[in-house]
Amino acid sequence: MELLVVIAVLAVIAAIAIPIMGNNIQTAAAGTARANLNLLNAAVQSFNQANWELVLATSSGSDDERAIFDSLRYRNPDVRMASPGSPYLPPNATFVASAETTTFRAVWNGRLYEMRPAGSNGTGLDLMKIMGAIQTAPTNTPIPRSTN
Secondary structure, three states, rough: OOOHHHHHHHHHHHHHHHHHHHHHHHHHHHHHHHHHHHHHHHHHHHHHOOOOOOOOOOOOHHHHHHHHHHHOOOHHHHOOOOOOOOOOOOOEEOOOOEEOOOOOOOEOOOEEEEEEEEHHHHHEOOOOOOEEOOOOOOOOOOOOOOOO
């Protein structure tokens, strides 16, 4: 009888604690995604101030997110031609495209990155995997100035 009471008490504690822990994990993931989104958009704004405004029409898939991301990581090897502050993302910034509905993704809206929350459809930059191993800077030049 005592064993049943102990098991019942543990079951009640687990029923209360497990949803709270799950909610804490989701809240932490959302906070990390927001922080990484802010890092991306701060880099876009720094690039815009030092160079020209990054403008790229939105498209399906993750090609536009990749192009902007690579522009933010680009640094001209000729020191005389390097833009102030470039590269605008840290060297461990990693592009990981994802269409998973279980993760937070960044999509390009034409001027800035915006967040697609977990549970929504669409392909974008996985905000939970943006900080990875240090990579070499891309060699292709940034997106050219808009002709608009």
